[in-house]
Amino acid sequence: MEEATSSFSTPQSGLGRAGFAIGGRTIFLLVFLLALFPFFISWTLEPSVPPQLQLCHSVTDDAVDPGKVPGLTFQCDGTPANYADRWLWLRHEMTGQQQTWPDWSMNLHNTRFEDLLVNFHFANGHTETHRVRAGDFGNHWTPNGYLAFHAHSRPAPLDAITLGINRLASYELLRLRLVPGVQQDRAVQLTSVLVGASLSLLTVSLVYNLFITVIARKRRAIWHCAWVVCMIAWGLCWSQLILLIAPQLAGSATVRISSVLATSAIVFANQYMLVSLEKTALPRIVRVGLRGSALAMLLLCPAALYAPAGMATILAELFRFSTVLTLTLVIIALIVALYRRSQAAKDFALAWSLPVAAVLASFTADTSTTVPVVSGELMVLGTSALQTLWLSFAASRGFANLQAERDQARAMQSELMVLAETDPLTKLYNRRGMMERFHRELAQAQRNGSSLGLMLVDIDHFKSINDTFGHEVGDHALQHVANLLAQLRKIGAIVARFGGEEFCIIVPGKTGEELLTLAERVRRLLADADMSKVFDTNTHGITASFGIIDTREFPDSDAATLLRAADQALYRAKAGGRNRVVMARREENPPSMALEDTNT
Incomplete structure (x- = not known):
């Protein structure tokens, strides 16, 4: 086992480690390829966006009417200053390439401000104005963190774009883009x-x-x-x-x-x-x-x-x-x-x-x-x-x-539990395994009012077998008897080696007479068994004495009392000449005594 x-x-754990190693390399490759995917997609968009904004700036205390914005004095050198609590105006003159676009989108990355005006100034003097404020972006926001303002193609070309930003937090953190509308x-x-x-x-x-x-x-x-x-x-x-x-x-x-x-x-x-x-x-x-x-x-x-x-x-x-x-x-x-x-x-x-x-x-x-x-x-x-x-x-x-x-620890624990309840020689339950199951079966039988039989089986004159043939042959004899008794598992019996040459059989669902008949059949099976392969002779066999008990004859008795009653019945079988079955009776009031030494 x-x-x-x-x-x-061992192979299972090794296979698992190999599988995870292969999976790790595969996922890393997938991560790398997916990381490159957005860049490939982005570079397929035409035309590419050139570095295109040349901004001039001006600062006013109040908002300026869109028509008067071109009249402001703009500075195209340096960076704006003193705009934190005022209006900052930014102006971009359209290049020749930008004027060829059919429509435009001025994109401003979302940043901290109170009000924003975007003015598109056309050559014919027309001005198209868009306005948003904190708490109300309307339909200008996009799912890439930008505000987008579109200006459509008109008979007159677009000359300039001005932005008025009230209470801007930081000009250095401002991010602007001008792109064709289709590309946007x-x-x-x-x-x-x-x-x-x-x-x-x-x-x-x-x-x-x-x-x-x-x-x-x-x-x-x-x-x-x-x-x-x-x-x-x-x-x-x-x-x-x-x-x-x-x-x-x-x-x-x-x-x-x-x-x-x-x-x-x-x-x-x-x-x-x-x-x-x-x-x-x-x-x-x-x-x-x-x-x-x-x-x-x-x-x-x-x-x-x-x-x-x-x-x-x-x-x-x-x-x-x-x-x-x-x-x-x-x-x-x-x-x-x-x-x-x-x-x-x-x-x-x-x-x-x-x-x-x-x-x-x-x-x-x-x-x-x-x-x-x-x-x-x-x-x-x-x-x-x-x-x-x-x-x-x-x-x-x-x-x-x-x-x-x-799982491995549980399997080892389960295996140790099996080993702790298994007799290593006969592979049957040992005394510990038998007692645990006897307590469980007895409690269930007493709770349901069903019958439960118990057999104590002791090999006759086993000490003489060890003395005559040696302990190795004695072990083979015990294994042979265990194999024969193990056949009772087919009817739901629980078979255990109780100790030495003594065996215990728990038989659920058998009444007194049925239990007695079964014990007699098992006794004859042992007595008639061919032991020539064990002893290398046809002149020697094995017999066993049986002490049996129907637990219903002893209502409300605990496991220890029932075992003493079965033990006393086995004692009487030994005293009566061995190779026989004796059933314990309630009226006999079995004393609390140990089984006699059956090795003599």
């Missing part, structure tokens, strides 16, 4: 698909990881679930899909909520990595540094969001620096853990490589000015969805390994 268990479990529509459609797919993957991953958390009882997975929740909520706010159900959040509210959620997501992910890595995988100073940088992020985030006038840019840069520092420390921590051969670090390195690269890329380069679909935020959202797939796979692998180890 032990060999059978070992030969089964295609970009929005593709962005909607990518955002929807990413949010769907994150939602499925959340449900799956919650399931893993409950089933595997891994509390550290709660940090991963919290990260996924933050990424889902951040994706809804950044893409502005949240405006479908809460349009009043348009503007500063979604920007602030997105920043808080993004910061919380990084902190949760950082904590998930720390609790998942082995204690010996990271030096204490690295762990302290990671927690310190995460704390700095949490403190700088609200400070940057509610910065006083003139401090928004500085605090935003400090917050960006703390974020980059945290991600840098994460990379250092993973390198150190990988050097120390941490398996968890391998999973995190594969999972975090793309999201970290996307975040760093979004800080160092604004891809939205050259790639019409994939902004830095969309890269972060998409790679995070792919990341959570990998982490879910890693969690599944860990759960599968844990389940395999648990």
Whole structure:
């Protein structure tokens, strides 16, 4: 039995490890290919967007009538100043190439402001004006985090575009794009698909990881679930899909909520990595540094969001620096853990490589000015969805390994329990296994009022067999008797070796006379058995004495009392000449005494 268990479990576990190794390489390749997919899609959009905005600026205390905006004095050198509580006006003169487009879309990345005016000035003096304000973006928002303002082709060409922004938080954080209208529509459609797919993957991953958390009882997975929740909520706010159900959040509210959620997501992910890595995988100073940088992020985030006038840019840069520092420390921590051969670090390195690269890329380069679909935020959202797939796979692998180890431990425990209740010589139940089952069967019989028989079988003159033929032959004789008695299992009997040359048989459902008839048949079976292969002679056989009892003759008696009664009946069978069956009777009131030494 032990060999059978070992030969089964070893190949199975090896096959499981090989399967997961192959699956890991496949998923990593899939993640890489999916990460490139948005870029391939984006580059197929024609025409490509050139670096095209040459902005001049002006500042006024109040809003200016659209017709009078061209009369403002604009400066085309330097950067705007003193605009925090005023109107900032930006003007772009259309180039010859831009004037050939049939229609236009001026896109402004969602940022913090109170009011926004977009004026399209045509050569015939006509001005087309669009206005939005915080809490009311109308139908100008798009699912890629931008506000889009369209101007359609007119008999007169488009000369210039001016934007008036009231109470802008930071000019340095302002992101503008001017694209052909057809290209903008295609970009929005593709962005909607990518955002929807990413949010769907994150939602499925959340449900799956919650399931893993409950089933595997891994509390550290709660940090991963919290990260996924933050990424889902951040994706809804950044893409502005949240405006479908809460349009009043348009503007500063979604920007602030997105920043808080993004910061919380990084902190949760950082904590998930720390609790998942082995204690010996990271030096204490690295762990302290990671927690310190995460704390700095949490403190700088609200400070940057509610910065006083003139401090928004500085605090935003400090917050960006703390974020980059945290991600840098994460990379250092993973390198150190990988050097120390941490398996968890391998999973995190594969999972975090793309999201970290996307975040760093979004800080160092604004891809939205050259790639019409994939902004830095969309890269972060998409790679995070792919990341959570990998982490879910890693969690599944860990759960599968844990389940395999648990199943193996249960199998070993079950095997040990079987060995603890099995007689190694005869493969029947031993005394312990018999007593456990006798108690169970007796309780059921007394509860249901059904009959239950008990037989004690003792081989006659067994000591002389050992003395004459040797103990090895004696063992063979015991095995032969055990094989014969084991045939009673066909009628539902429980057969056990009670000790030495004594056997016990529990027979459910047999009344007194039926039990007596069965015992006689078994006695004759033993007496008539061919023992020539055991003793190498036809002149020697085996007989046995039987003490039997019908438990209904002893109502309300416990197992010990019934065994003493059967033991006394066996004693009388021995005293009466052996090779016979004696049934215990209630009126005989059997004394509490041990069976005589039957080895004589």
